[in-house]
Amino acid sequence: MDECLLTLQMKLIFDKLAYLNFSFIAPKKQMISSLRQGVFAMEVSVTCIRTGMASAILISALLGALSPTVADPASPDLFNLTLEQLMDIRVTSVSKTEQEVHRAAAAVFVLTREDIRRSGATSLPELLRRVPGVHVARIDSNKWSVSVRGFSGMFSNKLLVLIDGRTVYNPFFGGVFWQAQDIVLEDIERIEVIRGPGAALWGANAVNGVINVITRSAKETQGGLVSAGAGTFDQGIGVARYGWSPTEETAIRVYGKGTRRAELERPDGTDAEDDWISLLAGFRLDTEDVWGGNLSVQGEIKDADAGSIRPIIEGTPPAQTDQVTQSDILNGHLLARWSDNTTQIQLYYDRLSYDEPKFAVLSYDTIDLDLQHKFSLGERHFFLVGGGYRFIHDHTEETETIEVTDEVRTTHQFNLFLQDTITLAPDRWQLILGTKVEDSNQSDVAWQPSVRVLYTPNPDHTLWGAVSRAVRLPTRAETDLSFNATVRNIGIPLLIKSAGNNAVESEKLLAYEAGYRWKVTPDVALDLAAFYHRYSDLISGETGSPVMMGGYAISITAFANGIKGRIYGFEGVLNWKPTARLRLEATYAFMETDMKSTEAGQTGEANYDGTSPRHQFGFRSLWNLTDTVELDTFLHFTDEIHFRSGSVSTCWNLDLRLGWRPREGLELSAIGQNLLHSQQQEFDVIRYPDYPAEIPRGIFGKVTWEF
C-alpha cells in the first residue's frame, strides 16, 4: 500500500519550549500564526512510505488530508484477557486503502487481495466484472470486451489499463489484448479502478476510466506457493512461485504460470476454435536503501496461443471464407522503479509481438520513462509534478486482412503534468487543480486539465465534484491501416474495407462528475457517483458508395470524426458487514447513451449506441461459515445490449465459491461459474466481424499451498 504523507520536518531555531506550545499534529492554523511570529523555520517535504510506489500517484493523488475518528462499535471485553491470550488473537485491520478510497475526489473502487482470492475468478477481465460501472463481456474463450461507462467493444479504446505502472493499451487497435495479459492473480495486491477521466494524471486514453493493477512487493511473497486448478472450461491452471531474501534489504520472487482453456461453441452450435494456452514466467526484486530509496525491478515473459475463426478474404474477385487461425502472442517487459520520499523514477521496456497469419502480424516495442516529484509550498499547496517520455516503435506486415502504407512507425510522446492540491479549509475543503499536456510526433498537443473539489464535513461524509477534459489519440488502425472487413454478395461480390485516415483527430471528452460517500455506521458504507460525459470528435467509420472494380465492387468505410454525443448515468455501491464473518456488497450502474452524427448522412453512430448495458446490477457476499470454510457468491445482471447485427438479451448470472482452509497455508476451493445458464452469448460483432461464442456454465476446482 502506498501512502503519501506530508512530512513536516521542523527545525528548531529558538528553544525547545517553543515547540511545546506548538501543535504540529493539526498544524494548519497554529502553524500559520507561529510562522508569522517568526518562531520557526520549516522544512517541508513529502514522504512516501512503503515500497512499491507503483501507484503513488493513483488514489492517494485524489485524496484530501483528513484525520478520521469514528464512533465506537459495541464490543465484547478483551481487557480481561491475558497478554498471552491477546497475542493469540487473530486480527483484521481496516486498510489504508479503505480510508483512501473514502476520501478520494473521484469515483474509485478497489478490489483487494481478499476480494480477488475469494472471487474464484481465473482471469483479470473476469475479476473486473465485480467492479461497479465496468462492463465485462466475454466474446469467446480468449477475448473480452472490458469498458467503463460505455463504448464496449473488443478494442474498447477509452480505457487505460496499467499493470504496475506499465500501460498495456495497444497502439494498433486501442484496447487491450486481454489474452496476452495473463497474470498470477495470487500476486496482485489490489486493483484500483477509477471510473471517469483520469487524464490529468495518467494522460491520453484515460478517457472513461483507468484500471490499475498493483502487484505485491517481493517482500510480501516470501516462501513458496503452488497452485493447481482444473475445470470444465478453465481446463488447467498451474502457478508456482518462490520468494526469498538474499540480504536483509532485498527480497526476490520468481514465478511461473500456465493456463489452458477449452474452446467454446458458437451460437449456431459449431466449434468456436478459440482454445487458448498461456504461459508466463517472471521475477520481481525489491530492495531498500538504494541511493536512499527503494528500488524495484521486475520482468516477465509471456506466450499466449489463442485460436479464432476469422473471415479471411482472398483472391480476385475477393472471396471470404471462415478460416481457423492461431495467434501467437509474445509479450515481455523489464521495469525498474526507484523511489524515495519525494521522487519516483520509472523506466521500462516492453515488447509485444502478435502473430496471426492471414489476419495480423505485428509487433511493438515501447520504452517509457516516467518521473514524479511531490512537494509542498506553504501550508496550503501540495504539488505533484511529473513528466515522461515514451518511445514506441511498431511494425506491421501486410496480410490478407491488413494493408499498410508504412510498415514501420516510430512514435515519440512527451508529457508533463502538474497537480496542486489546495487546502481551502483544513480538513474540510480541498481544491485539486491539475493538467497534463502531451505532445507527440503523431498527434497535436493535447491539454487535459481537471478541477476537483473535495468537501469532508466530517470523517463519515465525503462529497466531491469534478470537471475534466480528456482525449483519446487515434490508433494506427484509424490513421494508416486498411482492413478487409467482409465480403457481401450483391449480385457481384462487394468487398467492404475500412481505411485509416491520417486526418482524424483525437476524440475529446468533457466530463462533469459528482459523488458522495457516507460511512453510515462503521459497518455500512455507501458510495454514489453521477456523471455527465460530453464527447466530441468521436471517430466513426463512414461508409462510402461502392466503386465498381470489374467483376466486383469495393465499398470503403473511412474513419472520420463523425460522432458527437453524451453519456450520463450513475453508479452506486452499498457495503455492509453485518458480522465479522460476513460481508455484503450491492452495486448498481445506470447509463444512457445518446450519440449523433455530426453531419447529416453519416452512419457512424450505430457503432456506439447500445453496445453497453443501460442497467447493471451486482451482488456479492463473502461469508465465513466457520473459521476454515468460506462461501462466496456473486450474482450479477446485465441489461440487453444492441448491435447492428442484433442484440444480446438481458442476462442474470451467478458465480459461487466454496473454500476450505483445513490448515494454515493450504486452501481448497470449488467454484461454479455462470451457474444460471448452460451457455449464453455475452457480446456480438461491432466493427470487425469476429464471431462471438457462447459462454458456458463451468465448474472449477483449485488447490493452493503456501509454505
Add this chain to the structure above:
Amino acid sequence: MRRLLLGSILGVFLTLGVAPGLGFADQPVDEYRVKAAFLYNFARFTRWEATSKNREMTPLVIGVLGDNPFRGSLRRLEAKTIRNRPIKVRFFDNLHVAHECDLLFVSASEEKNLSFVLDLFDKQPTLLVSDIPDFAEEGGHIGLVSRGNKIRFRVNMRSLKDARITLSSKLLRLAEKVEGL
C-alpha cells in the same frame, strides 16, 4: 431511522437467502480493539519512577497522539483502575498536553513527526507505545508489530532505562527485545 434502514437491508439479504454467520469462536477481531487491550496490559505491568504525579488515586492517563484508530474501544478502559489509580483516556493533537500522560500511544498518523516526538519525550517518564514500523528500533519504548495476523510487541530496553521506566518480567518474557537508539 438508521436502525430501520439496517433492518430493511437485513431483510433484503435474508430473503436473498444469505443469513449472517453465527457462532464466533476464534473469529478475527478488529486490530485496534486488541491493541487497546495490549495498552491496558502494558499499563498494568509497568512501573514508573515515583513522582508526585503517579501517586495512588491520581488518574493514570493513557493518551493517544494524532488520529484515534481505536474508535471507542480505548475509552472503555476508564471503567477500570490500575493499582488503585483510575484510568483516564485522553486524545491529543498537541504535544504540550501530551506530556501529562503516563502512557502515550503514538498513532500511525504521526509517523511523519516521529523523530520529533521521540526527541521531545527523550528521557521523559512517559511510556511510548506505537504501531509505527520500527518504532522501538527508532527509540520508542514499545512497538506493536504484526506477525501474520497476530500482534507481537518489541521493547527497547535502552530507551526504557533512560526514561526510568521498568517493565515487569512478565511483560519482558513475552516481548521481543531490540537494540536501538
